[in-house]
Amino acid sequence: MISTLLTPQNGPGGDPAPRLAYGADYNPEQWPREVWEEDVRLMREAGVNLVSVGIFSWARIQPARDEWDFGWLDEVMDLLHAGGIGVDLATATASPPPWLTTAHPEILPVTASGETVWPGARQHWRPTSPVFRDHALRLVRKMAERYAGHPALVAWHISNELGCHNIYDYSDDAAGAFRDWLRARYTTLDSLNHAWGTAFWSQRYSDWQQILPPRLAASHPNPTQQLDFKRFSSDALKEYLCAERDVLREVTPDVPVTTNFMVMGGTKGMNYPDWAGEIDFVSNDHYVHPGPQDRDELSFSANLTSGIADGLPWFLMEHSTSAVNWQAVNVAKRPGDLARDSLLHVAHGADAVCFFQWRQSAAGAEKYHSAMVPHAGADSEVFRAVAALGDTLRELAPVAGSEREPAKVGIVYDWDSWWASEQDSHPTSLLDYRQEALDWYSALLSLGVRADIVTTRTDLDRYDLLVAPVLHVVPAPLAKELARYVETGGHLVTTYFSGVVDENDHIWLGGHPGALRDLLGIRIDEFGPLLDGETVRLEGAGTDTGTGSLWTDRITVTDPSTEVLASYRTGTYAGMPAVTRRPAGRGSAAYVSTRLGAAGLAGLLPELLAGAGVESELPPSARGRVEQAVRHHGDTRYVFLVNRTDEPVPLPGVTGELLTGGTGTEDGLVLEPRGVAVLRQSAH
Template sequence: MPETTPKGLTRLAFGGDYNPEQWPESVWQEDVRLMREAGVSMVSVGIFSWALLEPDPGRYDFGWLDRVLDLLHENGVRVDLGTPTVVPPAWFYDAHPDALPVTADGTRYAFGSRGAICHSNADYRAAAANITTKLAERYGDHPALAMWHVHNEYGVPVSACYCESCAAHFRRWLTTVYGTVDAVNEAWGTAFWGQRYSTVEQINPPRLTPTVGNPAQALDYRRFADATIRENFRTERDILHRLSPGVPVTTNFMTALSQCDSIDYWAWGREVDLVTNDHYLITDGRRTHVNLAMAADLTRSVAGGAPWLLLEHSTSGVNWQPRNPAKAPGQMARNSLAHVARGSEGAMFFQWRQSRRGAEKFHSAMVPHGGTDTRVWREVVELGAALESLDAIRGTRTVADAAVLWDWHSWWAQSLDWRPSEDHDARERADTFYEALYDRHLTVDFAHPEADLSAYPLVVVPALYLMTEAAGANLKAYVEGGGTLVVSYFSGIVDEHDAVHEGACPGVLRDVLGLTVEEFSPLLAGERVRLTGPEGAELDADVWTEFVVPRGAETVWTYADGLTAGRPAVTRHRLGEGAAWYVSTRLGTEGLDAVLALAGQDARIAPRAGLPRDVEVVRRTGERGSYLFALNHTASDAKVPLDGPGTELLTGERAAGRLAVPAGAVRVVRLDG
């Protein structure tokens, strides 16, 4: 079995992307001195350095990298060594211009950014395998090497190419998946609009068409693009496993649902030795710490619940959003430790020293332009000390209270054209349901719809338009076995080929929900409806309504106005030992809280009324003990109830009863026993 923890790393990981090639060697000695001062334990090196390592075809210059790795080793800093295959050199594109990707409308991108790659291109594949081999042969047993970092943020910014190489590759992929062109025709429903193919050679990528193309073809092309990129990762990974045994191989994911939608991370999580993730706050006015928690929970879930590693985030502002505010004092540590609470084995940043040139020169870093006489640097040093005090949590696992079902294939299908309402957004539903669970102080695992759900008293389905027959049977068995299920509208509608399930909607969820939907009735922009429920309680909704017909389900909330007035809006279906709830309209977090409160009673989840809003409490447990993380995201001091006495690791103080958590601060208690 491959190693799953960074080799030789005996502490939580702390450091960042280190790009010494951007600086004269006279700066390197200062870098390692400051790394020691900050308590840096690992840095990522060489991710964008192909043009320096191979300045001309077949001519290599490893001298500078030799000196960097030796210097880091001498100073006790472990190395996450990159294969630089995200940016081939200019000379490569001069020789192979067809390796630049082509958009659906036929535009070929130019060299001059990053990630401009046709992953089907044979010349790129050969060149990437070659530079990876050269690096593994030279550094596979280097004493500083902790792990390998393949490529960088696969799928960003280009995931799919539509060139002739990709067309030929797509046909081969279809033949492997379906066997015959008749099977493709059946899966894609090409009888509609006369799209039938007589040979596989007639099939092209879903390029620009005068109106909407075949949605099943577009869905399969997203699968093909993801599989092609993953194939290239596996090639590099296998080279590294062969030439550098005992050293784990990873690539940095971007699981935050708002940052990368082109990668099926359930599949990718099975390919890496250690799951790592990059996360950046989306500062659009929402509560950024909620999205952070969601990304961390999703990353841990992709890792199968095992510890993972935050490989990039920012010390302060980024540079690629319309507006890039700085982080407030203390927020960097709070963000970092929130990831740790939810399973990360450390906190890494992009990048170590802030660049003076290039596209990301205004992106914050551990060593800012202002140097060490800055707030950011002082907070970096404080965070390094805090992480050192938390070394005991290494190897422990985060404890979850509920599960949210998520599937990238369903998201892809939902995002295609000509759905009942462009205002329905699968990601928005996932965000909102997650926020409602977060506000009930529930820690969440994400799960694939066909996964074993028996460990969870509560399972939420925020938006799964595409569900297989197996997924539907899985949810029915879960409820019959005593689970509580909450399903949002427009779920269970189509199969894996985007074909509507036979019979009435909601397809594979009819039996478990105990109802059918006669018709979708999306609302116009700005329209709202009221719902009336238990003891006259009213809820407010928008975007979507449905004509629901109970077939065993009981009505809990009813539409009070609109076309569906008097019809069921929220239902509950007793099935076996459990119960399944259905929400047929778009509720905000307050409305969902009312539904989840009742569903939580079915699931026997006790309310956590003693915890203030935006004070986050998460547990990690393992052979080394049980640890309670309390993160105060508010401007007021708070108190958190403890199950028993323990020691607060950041201050060394004893704690019992109610733990004081100052405004904006984090406390971590190792519970006795």
């Protein structure tokens, strides 16, 4: 889908062959008219062929309720088309203009404590506000009708980063919509009362009107109410996304529709696997968070985006050329990072590489955020790196349209478990679901083993080894599916606080890990969370040099076939099992009862990988120093080799047609520091 957006009708000189898209958010309304033609000239110099326009333009397009100004946007669209640049046109609904919030303050979000979220920044609107929706959809229709036949239009960009600042709204609009959502989910109050366990703390409801969002309360709000409000809030934004999409499809049925997800860091309010089927192709924004796992996290997020897209190509709509403006300390990227970061996204399925933004702002909240054209102008190291990346992406045109080649290892990422496992009144408030998943991924990277980040919607049979860290919420059908996966030859690994509750956040009784207890052949009567800073030592299965933190379990082996791979050497449960594995059918199910961190998991994983028959595809000297990702199209493989280090890395025995990067040698290839090479190989 993405690779075919840029075809001859989208501009003179267009290439009919699929190619990777390259560009940025373009905000010409921030600049005087005389800058626009210079922008298009520089875009062509940099190899830009696609830009997103109009994202925050509502106040400019509609200065008043019944006043419209499309003249400037018409001119921009025409200039871009004349320059051979396609437009991913935003619906401009991301932030309502001052005239609308002044006339209708009832569209403003409300916090859990009852405070109004006022204008002055962005995204100050309620997802469930009928007033906001009426005005926004009117704008969407006007945009669609005006640009339906414009030759520059290649895709629609709905709103922008939906839910970034307004995912949770506790207003009366939200309360009414929440009650409607609950009626649809539970049908009767008796069913809701059972699901929410309202016999506890005298919370039983006798009328739907009594139900509210989990606003500020005297103590811990009902946990299932909290979980359902998270589900509802994601669904409310999805419903809004679909409302805009339906208008666009009605007016421009042949123009694909997308919106930019935020698969990165701690952004967890939106259930993106559930949203993915509502748009024509998945798009994502990602920004690096400096730290010891910064590039591992980038790879993890790009990999998860590919999983959400079910392995199909996706659109990197935003990332940064260098520093951002919103972190505590905004670190500039080093030479080579701009290209490596971009190509790592391509390695994991991106068919479009775009930045925020084209020209660095001179004013406003993001004026210190880097761009393709920095404050210093085109005569700058950043712009030269931008133009060089454009050349590289042209060399990689054959990759466009290829899909992810499944790895042998899958890491399950589950939104319900993410939401529920981190709620209040739990055994520990220190649990970090995403960090645990990232640690497993980092450990596999350090061993040179490819892994896919997948969701519970994925065909699990693709994977020889399936890691499901903190799979806290396990409905009965999922428990049955995991048992089937193991019985038919799959090897499952799960961790502490997994299998504990069902979809209603009710405990699976009979001992932990509840729904997975029989599959794992163990029983846990009581959790043993550790105090912050407290650690335990382990022994066995490569864990001797590692330490456990956050959590321990008092494990009783209940199946004689369950083997103890590692035990606690210190702590309350010294001498008791810490890591177990039970053979079942043609597969096995293993349990890791403490947080080992990336380094500790790297010691344990060889035992688990060997049991599943999984090995690294990289030469031994490159393992941990190089990341490998593979895309394929038919019988052709595109192998991405990413240098994780600041030193050259030789890759003996690695062969294929070199599309870009690296230096060929008699027996293989050498990667330059922080470099990326792409090889084309036959699948046979």
